[in-house]
Amino acid sequence: MNSTNKMSLTHRILISMVAGIAMGVLLQTFAADSQFVQDYIINGLFNIVGTVFVSSLRMLVVPLVFVSLVCGVASMQDTARLGRLGGKTVALYLATTAIAISIAMAVALLIKPGAGMELVSDAEFVANEAPSLAQVIIDMFPTNPIASMASGNMLQIIVFALLFGLSIAIAGEPGQRIASMFEDFNVVIMKLVTLLMNIAPYGVFALLSKLFYEIGFDAIYSLFGYFMVVLAVLIIQAAVVYPVLLKLLSGLNPLIFVKKMREAFVFAFSTASSNATIPVTLETATHKLGVRNSTASFTVPLGATINMDGTSIMQGVATIFIATVYGFDLSAGQLLTVILTATLASVGTAGVPGVGLITLAMVLTQVGLPVEGIALIIGVDRLLDMVRTAVNITGDSMVTVAVAKSEGDLNIATYNDPEAGLKDEEVHLPHGESTKARVGGSQLA
Template identity: 55%
Template sequence: MNLTVKVLLGMALGIVVGLVINLGGLSPAGSFVNEYLVDGLFLVVGKLFVNALKMMVVPLVLFSLICGVCGIGDIRLLGRIGTKAFVLYIFTTAIAIATGILLAAGLGIGEGMNAVTETVFTGKDSPPLSEVLINIVPSNPVSAMATGEMLAIIFFAILCGVGMLMVGKKAQPVVEFVELLNEVMMKMVTIIMALAPYAVFCLLAKAIGSLGLDLLVKLMGYVAVLISVLLFHLFVTLQVILKIFSGLSSMTFLKKMRNVQVFAFSTSSSNATIPVTLRTVTERLGVKNSVASFTVPFGATINMDGTAIMQGVATVFIANVYGVDLGFGGYLTVILMSVLASIGTAGVPGVGLIMLSMVFAQVGLPIEGIGLILGVDRLLDMIRTAVNVSGDAVVSVIVAKSEGQLDLDIYNDPDAGAFDTDDVHLDEEVEREMAQMVRNTHDHK
C-alpha cells in the first residue's frame, strides 16, 4: 500500500471508530474510553503529529523562500508572482462567498426555525488593517518566527534573499548552506508524513467521537448547504478556474492533492499543512520552488475560500432564524466585508468566527447568533481547511504556469514525487561515511 491509500484507510477507520464511540455513548465523562482513548491515546498522538507539522512550518518557509528568491533569476518576477497570487486569492474568495450566499438564500435555510441556544459567543476584536500592514515588517524577526507570524516571516525571508543576491558571489557558501538546510527540512517532512496514517486515524476518531451528532441533526439544513457549497467550490469552481487560466487537467490535480486534503481535513489548520502542501506543490505538481515558496505560505495566510463560504451561508442562516431581511445591499456588504476581513484578520487564531462576528456587526445581526452554529463548527472547519489548501495549490499552479515556472512533465506524470517508504530508511553506508567524516574532523582539530 502506498501512503495515499494508507492515509485514506486511516481516515475511514477514524471516522468509523469515532461514530461508534459517539453513537454508542461509549465516552461519558470519566469513563475508560473517554479518559484513556478519546482524551488519552487519540488526543496525544493527534497533537504530537500536528505539533510536528507546525514545528516544520517556520524553518521550511524561511529556508525555502530564501532559496526561491536566490534562484529566481529575475527579481522582478517576484513582484509579478505576488501581484498575481494576491489578485487570484481575492478573486476566488469573492466567488466563494457569493456562491454561498446565493445557494443559502435560494434554499431559505433557517426560515421558521425557532432555535434556542445556551451557548454564549462573545465577539473578539480583530486587528485593524493598518496594524496588519505594519506588522508585515517585524521589529523582531526571531519573535515573529517564534509566534508564527507568516507575513512577517515571508518579508524577512525575501529581504534575506535579496540581500544575498546583492552581496553576489561572496554569499555563495551561505546560499549553498541554506539550500542544504532546505533539503534537510524536506526530508524531515517526509519522516513525519510516514506517521500520517496513524495520526489521521487518531485525529478523526477524537473529533468525531467528541462531536455532538444530535446537534448535526437539528442544524441539518445549515450543515448540508454549507458542505454542498464547499464541495461545489472545490470540485467545480476551483477546477474551472484552473482549466481556464492554465489549461491543465483537473483530474490530475485532484488525484495528486488527495494527501494534502486529508491532512488539512484532519488538522483543521492551513498553517500546519504548509509543509505537506509545499512538498506536494513542488514535487508532485511541478511548481518551481521560486513560486511555491511564496504562494503557499502567502495563501495559507490570506486565502480563505472555505471560510468565506461559511461567512455567506452562516449570515443567511442566522438572518432567517432571527427574521432579519438583509436585502441585496446587505448581502453585497457581506461579500465586501468578508473579502476585506480575509486580509485584515490574516494569521489570527480562530479567524473564521472573528470574521463572522465582524460581518454580523456590520449588517446588524445579533453576535450571539454565532452560538447556534458553534457546536458543529469543528466538523465544518475540517472541510473548510481542505478547500482552503486546495485553493492555495490551484493559485500556485496557475501563477507558475503563467510565468513559465511549471514543469509539465512532473505535473502530467502520475508517479512524480510520490511518497516512497524507502525515503525514510537510513542507508548504512551513508551512516558509516558520516561517522567517519565526523571522526576525521574531530581528529584534525
C-alpha cells in the same frame, strides 16, 4: 515491510481516515459511557498520538517556510518578477474568495436554511475587535524576526524571508555561499517532512477517532439545514470551481490536479489547520504538481495566511442563516456589502487568532445583524472547519499551479506524471550492516 511499501502513502492515509472515523463512531455508539475508553483510549492513547502528530507538523512550518522562501527569492534572476508574482497571487486569492462567498450566499438565499426555525442557544459569543487596515500593514513588518518565528507570525516571517532572500541575491559571492547553505538546509528539511509524512496514517487515525467519538451529533441534527448547505457549497468550490478556474487559467487537466491533492486534502481535514498543513501542501505543489520552489515557497504560505475561501463560504451561509432566524430581510446593497467585507477582510485580518469568527462578526455588524447569532452555529463549526481547511489548501494549490504556469515555473511533465513524487515519499533509513560495510570499506581503503 515490503507489503507496506507496495501500498502508496496516499492510500495508507485514506484507509486510516476511514478507519479512524469508523472507530470513533463505534466507540461513541457502544462505549460512550465507558470511563476506561475515555481515560485510556480517547484522552490517553489517541490524544497523545494525535497531539504529537500535529505538533510535529507545526514544528516544521516556520523553518520550512523561511528556508524555502529564502531559497526561492535568492534564486530569482529578475527581482522585478517578485512584484508580478505577488500581484497575481493576491489577485487570484481575492477572486476565489469573492466567488466562494457569492456562491454560498446564492445557494443559501435559494434554500433558506433556518426558515421556520426558532433556535435558542445558551452559549454567548463576544466578538473580538478586528485591527484596522493601517495596523495590519504595520504589523506585517517584524521588529524582532526571531520573536516572529517563535510566535509563528506567518506574515512577518514571509516579509523577513523576502527581504533576506533579496539581500542574498544582490550580495555577490558572499550571498552565493549563504544561498548554497540554505539550499542544503532546504533539502534536509524536505527529508524531515517526508519522514513525518510516513507516520501520518497513525496520526490521522488517532485524530479522527478522537474527534468522532467526542462530536455532538445532536447539534448537527438541530442545525441540519445550515450544516448541509455549507457542506454542499464547500464541495462545489473544491470539485467544480477550482477545476474550472484551473482549466481556464492554465489549460491543464483538472482531474490530475484533484487526484494529486488527495493526500494534502486528508492532512488538512484531519488537522483543521492550513498552517499545520503547509509542509504537506508545499511538498505536493513542488514534487507532485511540478511547481518550481521559488514560486510555491511564496504562494503556499501566503495562501495559508490570507486565502480563506472555505471560511468565506461559512460566513456567507451563516449570514443568511442568522438573518433568516432573526427575521431580517437583507437588501441587495447589504448582500453586496457582505461579499465585499468578507473578501477584503480575508486579507485585512490575516494572521489574527480566530480570524473566521472575527470576520463573521465584522460582516454581521456591517449589515446590522446581531453578533450573538454566531453562538447558534458554534456547535457544528468544528466539523465544518475540517472541510473548510481542506477547501482552503486546495485553493492555495490551484492558485499556485495557475500562477506558476503563467510565469513558466511549472514542469508540465511532472504535473502529468501520475507517479511524480511517490519516490520522494519513501524513507530509507541507514542500517547497521550497511554502516559497518561503509566503515570497513574506508578502513581497507
